[in-house]
Amino acid sequence: xxxxxxxxxxxxxxxxxxxxxxxxxxxxxxxxxxxxxxxxxxxxxxxxxxxxxxxxxxxxxxxxxxxxxxxxxxxxxxxxxxxxxxxxxxxxxxxxxxxxxxxxxxxxxxxxxxxxxxxxxxxxxxxxxxxxxxxxxxxxxxxxxxxxxxxxxxxxxxxxxxxxxxxxxxxxxxxxxxxxxxxxxxxxxxxxxxxxxxxxxxxxxxxxxxxxxxxxxxxxxxxxxxxxxxxxxxxxxxxxxxxxxxxxxxxxxxxxxxxxxxxxxxxxxxxxxxxxxxxxxxxxxxxxxxxxxxxxxxxxxxxxxxxxxxxxxxxxxxxxxxxxxxxxxxxxxxxxxxxxxxxxxxxxxxxxx
Amino acid sequence: xxxxxxxxxxxxxxxxxxxxxxxxxxxxxxxxxxxxxxxxxxxxxxxxxxxxxxxxxxxxxxxxxxxxxxxxxxxxxxxxxxxxxxxxxxxxxxxxxxxxxxxxxxxxxxxxxxxxxxxxxxxxxxxxxxxxxxxxxxxxxxxxxxxxxxxxxxxxxxxxxxxxxxxxxxxxxxxxxxxxxxxxxxxxxxxxxxxxxxxxxxxxxxxxxxxxxxxxxxxxxxxxxxxxxxxxxxxxxxxxxxxxxxxxxxxxxxxxxxxxxxxxxxxxxxxxxxxxxxxxxxxxxxxxxxxxxxxxxxxxxxxxxxxxxxxxxxxxxxxxxxxxxxxxxxxxxxxxxxxxxxxxxxxxxxxxxxxxxxxxxxxxxxxxxxxxxxxxxxxxxxxxxxxxxxxxxxxxxxxxxxxxxxxxxxxxxxxxxxxxxxxxxxxxxxxxxxxxxxxxxxxxxxxxxxxxxxxxxxxxxxxxxxxxxxxxxxxxxxxxxxxxxxxxxxxxxxxxxxxxxxxxxxxxxxxxxxxxxxxxxxxxxxxxxx
Numbered sequence: 008x009x010x011x012x013x014x015x016x017x018x019x020x021x022x023x024x025x026x027x028x029x030x031x032x033x034x035x036x037x038x039x040x041x042x043x044x045x046x047x048x049x050x051x052x053x054x055x056x057x058x059x060x061x062x063x064x065x066x067x068x069x070x071x072x073x074x075x076x077x078x079x080x081x082x083x084x085x086x087x088x089x090x091x092x093x094x095x096x097x098x099x100x101x102x103x104x105x106x107x108x109x110x111x112x113x114x115x116x117x118x119x120x121x122x123x124x125x126x127x128x129x130x131x132x133x134x135x136x137x138x139x140x141x142x143x144x145x146x147x148x149x150x151x152x153x154x155x156x157x158x159x160x161x162x163x164x165x166x167x168x169x170x171x172x173x174x175x176x177x178x179x180x181x182x183x184x185x186x187x188x189x190x191x192x193x194x195x196x197x198x199x200x201x202x203x204x205x206x207x208x209x210x211x212x213x214x215x216x217x218x219x220x221x222x223x224x225x226x227x228x229x230x231x232x233x234x235x236x237x238x239x240x241x242x243x244x245x246x247x248x249x250x251x252x253x254x255x256x257x258x259x260x261x262x263x264x265x266x267x268x269x270x271x272x273x274x275x276x277x278x279x280x281x282x283x284x285x286x287x288x289x290x291x292x293x294x295x296x297x298x299x300x301x302x303x304x305x306x307x308x309x310x311x312x313x314x315x316x317x318x319x320x321x322x323x324x325x326x327x328x329x330x331x332x333x334x335x336x337x338x339x340x341x342x343x344x345x346x347x348x349x350x351x352x353x354x355x356x357x358x359x360x
Numbered sequence: 361x362x363x364x365x366x367x368x369x370x371x372x373x374x375x376x377x378x379x380x381x382x383x384x385x386x387x388x389x390x391x392x393x394x395x396x397x398x399x400x401x402x403x404x405x406x407x408x409x410x411x412x413x414x415x416x417x418x419x420x421x422x423x424x425x426x427x428x429x430x431x432x433x434x435x436x437x438x439x440x441x442x443x444x445x446x447x448x449x450x451x452x453x454x455x456x457x458x459x460x461x462x463x464x465x466x467x468x469x470x471x472x473x474x475x476x477x478x479x480x481x482x483x484x485x486x487x488x489x490x491x492x493x494x495x496x497x498x499x500x501x502x503x504x505x506x507x508x509x510x511x512x513x514x515x516x517x518x519x520x521x522x523x524x525x526x527x528x529x530x531x532x533x534x535x536x537x538x539x540x541x542x543x544x545x546x547x548x549x550x551x552x553x554x555x556x557x558x559x560x561x562x563x564x565x566x567x568x569x570x571x572x573x574x575x576x577x578x579x580x581x582x583x584x585x586x587x588x589x590x591x592x593x594x595x596x597x598x599x600x601x602x603x604x605x606x607x608x609x610x611x612x613x614x615x616x617x618x619x620x621x622x623x624x625x626x627x628x629x630x631x632x633x634x635x636x637x638x639x640x641x642x643x644x645x646x647x648x649x650x651x652x653x654x655x656x657x658x659x660x661x662x663x664x665x666x667x668x669x670x671x672x673x674x675x676x677x678x679x680x681x682x683x684x685x686x687x688x689x690x691x692x693x694x695x696x697x698x699x700x701x702x703x704x705x706x707x708x709x710x711x712x713x714x715x716x717x718x719x720x721x722x723x724x725x726x727x728x729x730x731x732x733x734x735x736x737x738x739x740x741x742x743x744x745x746x747x748x749x750x751x752x753x754x755x756x757x758x759x760x761x762x763x764x765x766x767x768x769x770x771x772x773x774x775x776x777x778x779x780x781x782x783x784x785x786x787x788x789x790x791x792x793x794x795x796x797x798x799x800x801x802x803x804x805x806x807x808x809x810x811x812x813x814x815x816x817x818x819x820x821x822x823x824x825x826x827x828x829x830x831x832x833x834x835x836x837x838x839x840x841x842x843x844x845x846x847x848x849x850x851x852x853x854x855x856x857x858x859x860x861x862x863x864x865x866x867x868x869x870x871x872x873x874x875x876x877x878x879x880x881x882x883x884x885x886x887x888x889x890x
Contacts, residue, residue: 059764059766059767062766062767062770064488065488066410066488070491070807070808070809071806071807071808071809073486073488074808106575107402108399108402108575108576109402109575109576110402110403110556110559110560111560111575116575119574175606178607178610179610182610182614183610183613183614186614190607190610190611190614190616191602191604191607191610191611192600192602195616196387196391196393196578196598196600196616197388199578199580200572200580307603307604308604308607309607310577310600310601310602310603310604310607312574312576312577312601316576316603317576320399320576323761
């Protein structure tokens with residue numbers, strides 16, 4: 008708290024808001040400015056791109072009269088900034104407009120596709136985190152040994168192998184040949200519609216409805232694409248963990264801890280690892296954000312109706328309402344994960360307070 | 361890049377599958393599961409729907425006055441909601457008698473009033489496919505008089521005495537679907553005649569009703585127990601959006617789907633030998649063509665136009681990268697259409713092309729070819745580019761999305777366009793009226809819907825001949841007229857029609873009577889058995 012009475016001689020006026028409120032308002036202002044900038048840039052790019060949104064509606068065969076009518080109807084005859092302000096006004100009223108491709112409100116579409124991506128990305132990042140961090144630590148502790156080399160090769164494969172190829176091979180092996188997992192799609196067709204959609208996430212909805220058959224079927228479809236994304240993020244997370252750990256393990260306080268007779272486990276996990284948690288928060292948050300943007304190729308291979316393929320298809324079809332709506336969501340994801348990272352910093356590092 | 365990745369993935373999985381045995385499982389006997397790309401569906405309203413996948417849904421949901429029987433497509437249109445029809449002496453009025461005892465999915469009876477409402481609505485809404493009806497002179501102002509119900513009959517009055525077959529063929533198009541007036545009007549908002557509601561719902565009387573449409577995911581249809589031909593054996597049809605050919609193939613081999621409709625040539629070749637799977641070929645209406653902009657000073661020379669027709673390796677392409685997917689066809693009417701010519705006089709002949717170019721005094725020609733970023737088109741473009749280079753023509757490819765390239769094409773900005781054209785309705789006029797019809801070639805006419813106009817071609821008299829063919833009522837004479845138009849078109853036009861599409865549907869061998877609709881219509885499911 009800022010004390011006003013402590014420095015009266017400097018003539019400072021009384022603060023109108025408490026510090027936490029000021030910080031809150033500043034954060035909100037910053038979010039609003041970021042979102043506005045994001046919308047403006049996306050809107051302008053969408054309008055100057057050599058894709059014709061009118062053709063997307065009227066079709067290739069349309070006469071010039073039909074074309075002109077829709078051109079006018081979309082407000083494209085107005086100056087760009089006027090178009091943007093109309094759009095902004097609608098967005099502020101919660102109206103992202105209708106998608107040309109699906110004939111439904113964009114907000115409704117996003118409510119349908121985003122949970123699919125969220126379910127996939129969350130399991131993906133969990134797999135990446137729980138395997139990647141220990142692998143990174145192990146690699147650093149056994150630097151230069153066969154363990155380090157094996158992990159390095161494994162992560163390098165994850166990093167460099169095209170995800171669509173890995174996906175196809177995974178699908179062929181685990182679905183096509185072994186039959187261990189479900190095929191493309193979120194559920195077998197006979198399980199679709201059996202549980203009401205509450206969150207849009209199949210596993211969560213199945214648990215809420217208490218239908219374990221649907222849950223396990225959904226899980227069998229989810230596990231392969233999620234593992235694939237997990238492998239992809241694992242590569243990044245483990246490489247970063249190794250690098251952070253090596254830096255810590257060469258520090259003097261580690262030598263001191265060892266001299267004091269602490270067990271190797273305490274040295275590594277109790278001291279060195281504790282000090283890289285803040286950096287790892289950023290790495291994991293970035294990985295999660297990347298996955299939440301949607302992995303277009305993974306979504307295509309696994310027929311996963313997520314936000315990545317939604318935005319890509321919209322972009323290629325000049326469906327600008329959908330593109331802008333999707334961009335807002337992706338922007339919000341990054342902002343939310345940033346805020347979450349800030350909060351976690353304070354938990355892991357008292358100095359950040 | 362995406363194409364390269366898809367190719368690589370397809371090749372990799374194809375190789376792997378070919379060496380791995382897989383057993384066919386099965387979907388339930390009364391459910392048909394089809395995998396295809398359905399991300400082009402933007403609406404389910406028959407007055408608005410104009411895409412391939414949307415046409416498939418509509419054909420199964422909405423009945424029309426006249427329609428095609430999927431078990432006998434060669435017979436042409438047959439009565440459906442109409443029991444019979446008569447044509448007035450002056451040839452401008454057709455009176456349809458409506459069949460009794462038909463009902464919508466809602467239980468409401470199908471009446472002449474519903475037919476009047478549906479067709480008037482399609483004209484009044486004025487959506488993209490409305491030209492299929494408005495070309496008969498129907499407009500918002502006159503539709504109350506030109507499409508009229510009276511008791512159990514509906515009369516349609518056109519502005520000219522068109523060939524009856526032309527009018528009826530157009531009524532078999534998606535836009536001719538008859539909707540349930542009461543149900544649709546119950547969902548009307550702000551005078552939209554139920555358009556918003558019908559975009560995502562159905563109100564038809566066909567073999568199936570739409571249970572759910574999840575964009576870019578699935579369409580689920582439920583059989584209509586009161587369908588006039590009897591309850592379809594497939595009580596549910598599930599159409600799943602599966603983008604990748606390799607994924608469709610895997611699912612078919614695993615038995616999770618019954619039909620795969622978008623397999624690439626490698627996957628078709630691979631799956632052909634799999635036990636329990638069959639591949640059924642159907643000729644479709646889509647044509648692949650090149651067109652030369654006649655505003656270009658060099659391309660407008662007759663010798664140059666002719667030379668370009670010898671720069672395409674028709675046989676080579678259909679025997680290699682287009683094998684099984686396209687067949688050589690050099691006429692604007694697809695095979696199976698009335699009057700379609702099967703003459704294919706051109707073949708790759710570099711020497712002849714060079715000689716013609718020399719005669720035309722062409723030297724150092726450099727051109728821009730606009731092409732969409734689609735695998736088959738890019739391969740055709742590259743093949744043409746190589747042949748053109750051998751004849752001394754430098755071809756620069758402008759590759760872009762459909763919307764990008766089309767915008768330039770419609771604005772007459774491309775030297776050469778490489779694209780595809782699919783008929784809008786199953787009558788020869790659908791293609792004749794765009795390839796060989798251009799009443800005003802001036803820039804001001806802005807007839808962007810006509811391919812002849814987009815290429816700045818005045819059609820050299822074919823416009824009049826096309827106009828004469830569309831009003832000819834004698835079927836044999838009409839066919840002969842189109843044959844003559846095509847003969848002249850092949851020689852003089854700036855269009856180089858190269859190939860006609862073949863659709864290869866792979867399916868579980870238990871699936872019988874599946875019809876993708878061939879070149880004239882869309883897929884139908886009521887007759888399918890397993």
